[in-house]
Amino acid sequence: MRMRRLALATLLPWTATLAMPVAMSIAPDGQGVARPERVLGGLYLLFGPLGPLAIDSRGYPLPGYEHWPRWTLGGQPLAAWGWYAHPFWAWCAARMLRGRRPRPLPALLAAALGLVALQPYHSALDEHGWGSETVPLIGAFLWAGAMSLPLIGLLGAWANDAVARRTRRA
Numbered sequence: 001m002r003m004r005r006l007a008l009a010t011l012l013p014w015t016a017t018l019a020m021p022v023a024m025s026i027a028p029d030g031q032g033v034a035r036p037e038r039v040l041g042g043l044y045l046l047f048g049p050l051g052p053l054a055i056d057s058r059g060y061p062l063p064g065y066e067h068w069p070r071w072t073l074g075g076q077p078l079a080a081w082g083w084y085a086h087p088f089w090a091w092c093a094a095r096m097l098r099g100r101r102p103r104p105l106p107a108l109l110a111a112a113l114g115l116v117a118l119q120p121y122h123s124a125l126d127e128h129g130w131g132s133e134t135v136p137l138i139g140a141f142l143w144a145g146a147m148s149l150p151l152i153g154l155l156g157a158w159a160n161d162a163v164a165r166r167t168r169r170a
Contacts, residue, residue, distance in 0.1 A: 002099070003095075003096040003097075003099050003100060003101060003102075003153065003157075004096065004097060004099055006096055006149060006150075006153040007093050007096035007097045009149060010089070010093055010096070010146045010149035010150060011093060011146075013142050013143070013145060013146040014089075014143065014146040014147075016139075016142065017041040017139045017140075017142050017143040017146070018040070018041045018042040018045060019040065019041065019042065020040065020041055020137075020138070020139030020142065021038035021039065021040055021041075021137050021138075021139055022039060022040065022041040022044055022136065022137055022139035022140040022143060023038070023039045023044070023134050023135065023136055023137055023139075023140060024036050024037065024038055024039070024134065024135050024137055025037045025038075025039055025123070025132045025133070025134045026132060026133050026134070026135070027132030027133075038137065039134070040139075041139050041143065044083070045083075045086075048082070048083025048086075049083055049084075051079075051080040051081065051082065051083050052076065052080045052081060054080075054123050055076075055077050055079060055080035055121045055122065055123055056077070056122055056123075057070075057072055057075050057076065057077055057122070065120045065135055068119060068120050069119055070119055070120065070121070071116060071119065077119065077121050077122075078116040078119065079116055079117055079118075079119040079120075079121040080121065081113060081116065081117075082113055082114065082116055082117020082118075083117070084113055085109070085110045085111075085112075085113035085114040085117065085147045088106040088107070088109045088110035088113070089106075089110035089114070089146070089147050089150060091103075091106050092106050092107050092110060092150035093150065096150065096153065101153075101154055101157055102150040102151075102153065102154050104154060106150075107150040107151040107153075107154050108151055110147045110148070110150060110151070111147055111148040111150075111151040113147070114143065114144040114146075114147025114148055115144055115147075115148070117136075117140065117143075117144060118136045118140055118141065118144055119136075120133060120134060120135045120136070121133075121134055122134075
C-alpha cells in the first residue's frame with residue numbers, strides 16, 4: 001500500500017473520532033448517585049495535554065472493567081500520557097502524506113501511547129468538582145487504531161522489502 005493512501009487511512013478515523021464519544025466518565029453527583037457522561041473526542045483533543053495533572057492512581061474497579069490493566073510508572077497512571085501519541089502520530093502522518101515512510105521510533109511511540117490510553121483511569125476532579133472514573137468507548141478504540149496505523153504500515157513496508165530482496169536473489 002502506498003504511504004499516501006495509508007496516511008489518508010489514518011487521518012479519516014482520527015477525524016471521525018473527534019465527533020464520536022471516546023469515553024464515559026462516571027462520577028457521583030451531590031447525593032452520591034453515579035451519573036455516566038459521554039465525552040467526545042474533540043474535548044479530549046482540547047484538554048488531553050492536562051492528563052498528567054488530572055489523572056491520579058486512585059480509582060475503584062467498575063463492574064466489567066475490574067480486570068482491565070491499570071499500568072503505572074512511579075505511581076502515575078500511563079493512561080495520563082495517552083494524548084501525547086498525537087505529536088508522534090502527526091509527524092508520521094505528515095511523512096506519509098509526502099510519500100515517505102514513517103520513522104520507527106515515532107511510529108512505535110504513537111502506537112504504544114495510543115494503546116495505554118485505552119486503560120480505565122480515575123480523574124481527581126472532573127468538570128463538576130468530583131472525582132470520576134473514566135472508561136474507554138468505541139471511539140477510543142478507533143483512535144488507538146489510527147495511532148497504530150503508521151507502525152503497521154512501516155512493518156508492512158519492511159516485509160515488502162524483504163520479499164523483494166528474496167525474489168531478486170532467487
